[in-house]
Amino acid sequence: MLKLLIFVQKDFFKYLICFIFADNFLHHYFNNQYIIMDIPSAEILSEIQKKVILHWNYRYLTELPEILRKYGTHIKEIYLKQNQLSGLPSWIIELYNVTNLYLYGNFIKELPSELEQMNQLTVLDLSKNELSEIPVCIGNLYNLKSLLLNDNHLTSLPNKMINLKKLEILALAGNDLVILPEWIATLPKLQELNVDNNSLKELPNRLTLAPKITVISVCSNRLKHLPLNGFLSSPLIRYSANDNINYLSYPVLLQLNTHLSFTWASSINNDVYYRCKTNYKDKFSNMNIKLSLQDNNVLIELPRQLLKVYNIYQNTATSLYELAIRRIYVESFKHTLNLRTNWEVFVNYESMKLAEAFVFEIQNADNTSYNLIINGAISICTNIDCQQPIFTEAWVIIGQLYFTTTLSVALFCQRRCASEFMKRSNPMTVFDWNCVD
Structure with missing residues (x-):
């Protein structure tokens, strides 16, 4: 036996009638647009x-x-x-x-x-x-x-x-x-x-x-x-x-x-190249370090893990706490950042089982240090001849590569590494910056 499913268009005098097979109606549903009649148990x-x-x-x-x-x-x-x-x-x-x-x-x-x-x-x-x-x-x-x-x-x-x-x-x-x-x-x-x-x-x-x-x-x-x-x-x-x-x-x-x-990737994320000129002073948190570029009216905010940053002119000693975290990390994990001369990037990371147990012992004594170590370095030193991890302190260089207007931030474990990078950074235009309170 044929039953009807009638679609009623609210604002027009049109009816679309579809035929479905059914033995009986289980219930009707009406919402001013259509009437629905369930499929019977036999068909299910x-x-x-x-x-x-x-x-x-x-x-x-x-x-x-x-x-x-x-x-x-x-x-x-x-x-x-x-x-x-x-x-x-x-x-x-x-x-x-x-x-x-x-x-x-x-x-x-x-x-x-x-x-x-x-x-x-x-x-x-x-x-x-x-x-x-x-x-x-x-x-x-x-x-x-x-x-x-x-x-x-x-x-x-x-x-x-x-x-x-x-x-x-x-x-x-x-x-x-x-x-x-x-x-x-x-x-x-x-x-x-x-x-x-x-x-x-x-x-x-x-x-x-x-x-x-x-x-x-x-x-x-x-x-x-x-x-x-x-x-x-x-x-x-x-x-x-x-x-x-x-x-x-x-x-x-x-x-x-x-x-x-690749063209398809570029169309999805085309703003990788073209977003660095806006100042968002009123949208930044109070806790994170903020850097102001002197000539560009740009303010950038660094991740909360960074507690101290230095520019290339500051020959400051790294704190004992940062040095201790780095030492524990390099003895527990092999984490390298290889920046090839053709600008290819290769990252390697593996756990060194012999020292891993020591890392977990730290958790009982200092949970903050444990979290820093287990969650990985915020960066590996960008100097290609150095593989030191960075956690809470870094020397910072801000610049632009020739193929983009996007600001680029490079982190270094010490002033010497930052200076070595500057000698090789001909394709990068470097900007002066100041910390903002």
Whole structure:
């Protein structure tokens, strides 16, 4: 028997009539635009029995049909995008063959704790729902490769997510994140990180040490700077619409330049070259060091880890604290920054197991020092003949390379290294700067 699905256009005298097969009407839904008539149980059962992938998008489901529990244990993928689900039933764990679960565009506020038992899941899409926090149970989905949480109301990430050792794609765009935890960079398989349209003010320094990451997208945030050190995996970084960023570090600028040689990358991030002339004095924090360029009316803000900076004319002794942190670091980690004469950048980082235990002993005595060491140097000295790490003190040179108008900041472990760099920096125009209180 044929039933009708009638779309009523509110402002026009038109009717589009589509025929669907049905045995009866379960209910009608009316919102001044269309009348919806559900698919009957017999057809749902037939669909479940014949398929391993269920495409149930746009069906206005308010809950998962109970019939799926009994007959759907063979199902591998379920698409439930743009429905009206407010949650998932606890019996969803009985669908033990489901590897891909797509819940984009529903009204889900909470997830059942039983979800943590679905260890077979490799893809979980919870984008555009009503989540205010990420359920801790997600941290137990050890086989997840793709976790999509865009367009929710998230303000933080649970530490339990550090267990997602197979995660390759993490999408957090359109939330309310102000900070990302340092441990996010310890996810060994992470390749793509999308945190567009949040309220981030900085990126974790440890992100420079992420071994596999190829794309970092942080557009439309409140960033004032990118990490200063070269990235281990030399990722493409998209950071458009962060109007407070007006400089890049010397190694990061060179790494991004390799990506921008491709037209498609250049069109995405064309402001890498052309943003250094704006003064944002009223938008800077009170705690971080700020430098003013004398001739350019430019004010830049350095990362909060830097506590003291010197210009090339200051022959000041490095503090014992900074020297001690550097010594512990070089004995525990092999971290090098190789800036080739052709401006290629190569970063190497590995843990030296024999000394690593000593680093963890520091945690009990001085948690601040431990965090500095474990999260990595803020930069490796930019002098190509030196591999000293830098944590809280640095000699700073600010300039422009010939191929860009973007300001570039180079950090050095001592005055001598900065002087050596100046002798070789013919392609760079160097600017004088002063610290701003």
